[in-house]
Amino acid sequence: MDDIAFEDRKHKRDKRSFLSVSWQQLAVVGLVAVLGVCLGVLIGYFSRGGTALPTDSWEYMLTHEGPAWVSQRLIDDISAANIEENLRLLTQTTRLAGTASDLQGAQYIRDRWLADGLDHVMLTPYDVALSYPTTPNTVTMVAANGTVVFTGRRIEEGFENDPDAVTYYSAYSPPGEVEGDLVFANHGSMEDFQYLVDQGVDLAGKIVIVKYGAVGRGDKAVNAEKFGALGVLVYSDPGDYGNPDGPNYPETWFLSGSGVQRGSLNGDYGDLLTPGYPAKEYAYRTDINNITATGLASIPTQPIGWEDAATLMRHLSGPAAPSDWQGGLGFNYSVGPGFVGPYANRKVHLKVTNQNVLRRTYNVIGTIRGSVEPDRYVLYGNHRDGWVYGAVDPTSGTACMLEIIRVLCALVKSGSWRPKRTIVFGSWGSEEFGLIGSTEWAEEYVKTLTQRAVAYINVDIAVMANDTMRVRGSKLLQTAIFDATKKVPSHERSLVSDAGNRKSRMKRAGLEKSLYETMVENTPNVNGQPAETPRFLEMGRGSDYVVFYHRLGIPSVDLMFVQNREKPGVQPVPIYPAYHTAFDTFDYVKRFIDPEFKAHQAVARVAIETVRVLSDSMILPFDILSFADKMQAYLTGVRLEHGEVLTAQGVSLEYLESAVTNFTSAAVRLERKIEDVNKLNPLDVRALNDKLLYLERAFIDPLGLPGPPFLWHVAAGFSRFNSSSAAFPSLTDAILDDSIMNPEQRLDAINKRLSVITFIIQSAASILTEAGMES
């Protein structure tokens, strides 16, 4: 019973433990429940969208910056040895556009990129007008009886038996056979010819010989033709490109007597048969035998080496050339016409066999698809064609581009990173004939690129000398580039091994010199800004960035290692001496340009970091305040340079000034918005980025000058009459244009351009703000 009673009591107690528990038991259960709920809330909350989001999920990537380690990893992975090997491989064949090597080179690049793992690779063919000699062009000296007493070279020494190396010629020079007395005309500028005329030298019926430099390659013949000359010979003077007293190449990098700068006379850009439109199979083409373009004359032009130039010029008759026309040929230059004494009856005979032909040229386009904004493109490009082997121009750039792609693809393939935006690489064809491949591609995809391209980075010649890196381009990109150079070790005495790792990097901290510091030392900014920053130059018009920047308004930058001309003891050259000659080979680079490829490595590192920051930052790293400062500087420039002239004509800069002020304050306000933006809201971020993306587009005015040369950037461009100033070029032109005789017409032209520039800057301010519509 006791047992039973116990059992009974126990039973009762158990019942009570279910139905009427003690306060302790209740507390326990309650505590467990509360803890459970809390735990659950935490699990539930973070399982949905908190830090527990996988970092490779789109939800995470949409609202977070890319991982911080990527930057250093990419920089470290760029290998100088790989770039050297790329260059060695790529320079085993010649690279002339439109020949068999055009397609073969493109296929090689395509295969490398596919092997590296780019997401998409394609060739884009265009049929374009190129120009080649049908048989080697000849320059001879002929005696009165018709005997040829001297025949100039056809190709560089050592390349006579190379079937692939093209003989000396100037592309798009018309064919022609002419004979006449020789006249030396310095650089062939209008002033040079006028000087000769003023000295009583009649140019009609003469063959003119001129030095490279001062005016464009095509302008020399255009000018000569105006004065009645029959043909033009052009050479690189050893005073500019060589060591007059030796040694020259192959002992040094200076130009030896048989080296000839080939090149295109075409001063426009893009295929000459399809201006404004892509050279596709369906394209309407103008007559290939009737090509017109800036720089194309109807008299023939032929480039020659300075050895042959010396032979031709040594016995020139006539007055002595002025002292600033003299050069390094080793004798005093006279101007002619014709020769002295026993040579007096000799004529110079020029035969140019060039023909314009329709040839297929290829770009290779390769992409890394963006993870978050695949419809935003960061463009990176370099041309593939060169005049002969083109080791420096353009293959130093191609060698870097291949290494950049290898490094990016390796990281993407590893699965640990993918850029937010799409990266598009372009290996352009036929740049040397007039930026043709890049232009045709941009023309084909003009609508898409206008909407979606973020920026264009151009590395054509990566290294033409290994002193310091030169940066040119849109001020919007200045900070992005400078920040990259601060992360990149200087090529001068870098302690980084190619496979640099974190430990050695940390040891080095504070010791290592950055490329930025080297640039500040070598090329400090001298244009009014503190000299603690490197120089940042105006964009030029000599490489594939032209269509992207000057026609479409895509912020662009051009990177190149160059000579530091200000360094004591340096013999400055206008460009590396082997430029566009057959001597531009791997050997030349390895011995004279960048033996350890450290400069190549440095430019590739800056480029890859720039690509990364543009493709992976949530907010585009565009420096709108520097851009606004540049507008202010342009305005100041106009005021300083032309203020008096304008005031005298009653022209007021008041509206332009107020537009620039409006633009500046719009930039400041947007900068503040950028700081305050809610990065968790992808559309707020996108809207801000779109304002930045379309800012420089606003500076494009196709109404102004609708036809070629399609230079539509209203703020930064080229004055036809003042090559030193790039500020508001159309305004400068209106002020300086000699052909406007009537003061009323000039005033009209000035006011018209001022009005357009004011409008454009106001439009740019509207792009940065909401233009009274969104608020």
Add this chain to the structure above:
Amino acid sequence: MDDIAFEDRKHKRDKRSFLSVSWQQLAVVGLVAVLGVCLGVLIGYFSRGGTALPTDSWEYMLTHEGPAWVSQRLIDDISAANIEENLRLLTQTTRLAGTASDLQGAQYIRDRWLADGLDHVMLTPYDVALSYPTTPNTVTMVAANGTVVFTGRRIEEGFENDPDAVTYYSAYSPPGEVEGDLVFANHGSMEDFQYLVDQGVDLAGKIVIVKYGAVGRGDKAVNAEKFGALGVLVYSDPGDYGNPDGPNYPETWFLSGSGVQRGSLNGDYGDLLTPGYPAKEYAYRTDINNITATGLASIPTQPIGWEDAATLMRHLSGPAAPSDWQGGLGFNYSVGPGFVGPYANRKVHLKVTNQNVLRRTYNVIGTIRGSVEPDRYVLYGNHRDGWVYGAVDPTSGTACMLEIIRVLCALVKSGSWRPKRTIVFGSWGSEEFGLIGSTEWAEEYVKTLTQRAVAYINVDIAVMANDTMRVRGSKLLQTAIFDATKKVPSHERSLVSDAGNRKSRMKRAGLEKSLYETMVENTPNVNGQPAETPRFLEMGRGSDYVVFYHRLGIPSVDLMFVQNREKPGVQPVPIYPAYHTAFDTFDYVKRFIDPEFKAHQAVARVAIETVRVLSDSMILPFDILSFADKMQAYLTGVRLEHGEVLTAQGVSLEYLESAVTNFTSAAVRLERKIEDVNKLNPLDVRALNDKLLYLERAFIDPLGLPGPPFLWHVAAGFSRFNSSSAAFPSLTDAILDDSIMNPEQRLDAINKRLSVITFIIQSAASILTEAGMES
């Protein structure tokens, strides 16, 4: 003890209950914990981002469609009575652009919009070239002795003492005083004048009288001048606009004898002094006394009423006019020159005092800020200026716009809804002089609009007759508009009360006829599509949509209630008879056009629903398949109309065909992508929308025809030589242009245009796809 023992046992037992609980107790605690965790997980999960997100939070709106009830609510809230009251208020003053009423009218609109609660309202002034008579222009008949035997009216009957009503004139006609024999030249087309010459009628030194119609207002004088005429009189023939035998206005809507259609001769658009650029204070302006534009002749033009035309034409001498030149004046028309019998020595004397003057005109711009994508603009516009009181043109549209804004603002103010995208309203100035206000505004904000505008909806004349609604515009908007008309009850026998509520709506279900059904009945599509759909017409060039559609490529639509000319018993008119006359008053609308304002209500409802769907749908409701079909139809049209001619010249349409095929398949693929898009990823949605947004932009080619008239839409436009076809107008022009005599030049022109059109369609396909870049 028992007690103590008990206490002791209890203590032991209690200890055991903590340290060694029973399995039941463990189960309970475990269950509670598990339940707690589960509950917590649910709470945590949904508290973060699930259905518990407040529907007015940006996180919610970012990833969800707007509420479904909004559509019906907006439609229901549009009140016919309010529109009538708006019209009554707005038509109490005259509306001539550039006069005091321009600013006063703008201020009135601004104040209404501010009171309604638009987020932002501003006036945008432009200084533009307008044209007015300095003193009333006169048309007289003069006897040989110089006595004036007849003086024409200066203004409509009943308006003689209205100081604000402008007298008869044609804007931009040059001033001039001329006298000569009268010649009747039908509509004043080139063919009409040529016919007269062929009949031996010499036009030199004559005054020409022509009927409105067939050719543009300005073309009549341009043509007449070519044939040597001194001046032009133009009138509306009662055979077209009136009841020849009465009754006419004020008994009926038909034009009575003193009614005169004013209008601008300017055939271009935008301010004539600042082509291409906004007419701001900083603008460069061409000479106001030397204006050139399409449609501007150097001989004067003056419009007159048909009563005066009858007086002048009744005694014309010369041969009888051909039967198709006859009209409703009540006698047989002869062509002249001069008068018969006793009137033979009488001349017609015309004095035009018009002057071009720089005047300020105003737009009112008002916005509702978008909640999710404030940087995407849905544009809606209507002009504010009219020739006299302008009740139909344009105030019927303004009355609707005010009601639409009231309804939208009321809902936004209630806090229950805000559209995802920004809505921008424009009340345009100086439309009547050449679409000036809208064009200058679009020119000022061209960069912003090109990037951000989604669509433009134009309702100028809302109702010119109340039979059926006519829709014109981009095929991209066809489905959006038709879907809206399916939701809107027909104006014919609507059962909806203005304050319709859900109950009565449900009762009506299945009974009510939609506007869509009315449109199918009245104006079935006859262009090859099944007649179950209403007609959807090509965009015109007569109202403020021109700059948005034909120059910027912003998908646009124009809505108007019109006469059903196919209805038995209807007397068709080219346009409502009081058009541009002083008779276009509130009274005219109330009595003849739309007495109950049901048609006004219907068009406003379609418009508000279209604004809603464009501004609030996550995916833009653009019908790319209809758009692609249209391209196919254009191509078929070219093949049918010109195929033989083209084949005979060896022109192949092959590339164009393949471009259209590419475009179509790109459209189909994008349509599939739209179905599959992850709507939770805002950037995926935005990228899709951007493809849709920029599609029609791709059809704009500013390179083609850079100057005025700035008609840059390559696919849909206007042939100068075939007004019935709008397909690829530049191609049609190249085929038909009479001035091209040389077959080679014609072939060249055709091939050039074909190439551009092919390129443009390929570009549009690239916009829809990734152009080989993103994948």
